[in-house]
Amino acid sequence: MTRRTDTHPDLADPRIGAPFFSTWRVGTPLRQRQTVEAVAAAWERRPWPADGLLGYHVYTAHDASTLLHYSQWASEQSYEAFVRTQRQERVDEIDTAVPGIERLGLGRYRRYRSGVRDGETRVLGCIVLVDIEFEGPDPDRQRAWVDAVFEALESEPAPHPGGISAHFHLSTDGTRVLNYAEWESALAHIEALSAPGDGIGSSTAQWERVQTWPGLKSTTVSRYDHALGLIPD
Template identity: 25%
Template sequence: MPTIATNNEVATVIIIFNVESEKQQELIDTIAKFGDTVKQQPGFVSANIHKSLDGVKVANYAQWQTKEDFENFLKNPEAQEKKAKLREFNQPDSHVYEVIISESKEGIPKIEKKYIYHFAEFRMQPENQLKMVELAKENVGKAMKLPGLVSANFHRSLDGTRVINYGQWSNQEAIENLKKQPGFSSETAYWEGIAENEHHLYELVDSVTSD
């Protein structure tokens, strides 16, 4: 079972597709088929496919032994040839990340189907990434007090343009109850002026490992 690499012993690759809702399942099936090729590549650790509950996103939280292993996979002509079907969909947002914050109420976070997930995508200019990381560290403790939030895992893209919070919730009801609380979202967002944010809720639909 994949775990969040809090000590950065693996390179994390997060790939997020925008998709028309009627094509979401087709995209998931296409990624799964390509996964048969990917899992045979040197250095591959895991791929974890998520679909957004609103139907407009598909996300792959993937792990490789090193950044170089992932880059070699991208340069492998035979592997990339089998990726042709995926090119029929929208170009995804794909970056290599390192885990910079991991807070959990249940020990080392495990990627498994019992959770509802959120990908909070923060986009910024490279000169703002360090400030975004600092703000995340300042605010994660408050977030972990929320009922139903199991873990919050912030990732920094190596190119400086992204920070992603990959969070786990015990169930969707906990999120809906949070939204009903007086004052929810009334405060100024801590990232305002530093980054643009987009977030969606997901369920994990498939995990592929090198085993």
């Protein structure tokens, strides 16, 4: 069966072979809440769909308009089988409960590197998603840019204490990097952004290299709260 959980997902679980992220635009805080409950109802009334799905999580965006969906699949083949046989009935039920949802697309990723402070025990308060887009596909550039971020983090003279972890994912089409970052609170992230420097990080040569990487097209930052976790019972 399907069970609801308040526990945040483990993004570094080695069983995850195909992490997927997608965004739905629903329009208002009320519709955010209604859609989360519609998702929960559509899933909880049905058996867990596949052994290859480790968890499915939904987040409410601080823009009060969108939802983030993060699903942990063992493989893309498991996901494709779910789409062929079980996805549509869930979508239809959700759309009946909350008409007019705009689905903005599914991003297919692979986790590349994660950074977590040793002995970290703080309570997670906010998810920050940093979406990096490059000009055209280049898997080597994706990896090199993430490696440069880690070099900048390791040389950071004044790291903000509010950051808990960062999980960097590479899109399978070679064009994007997605950082799923865990923060102590939204306020801590806002304070970090307002510190000297262009974004998170001090004004160092390492961070300037990250921010002016050749082919870097855009950076989008969004904050979320974990609203729903679904796992097999």
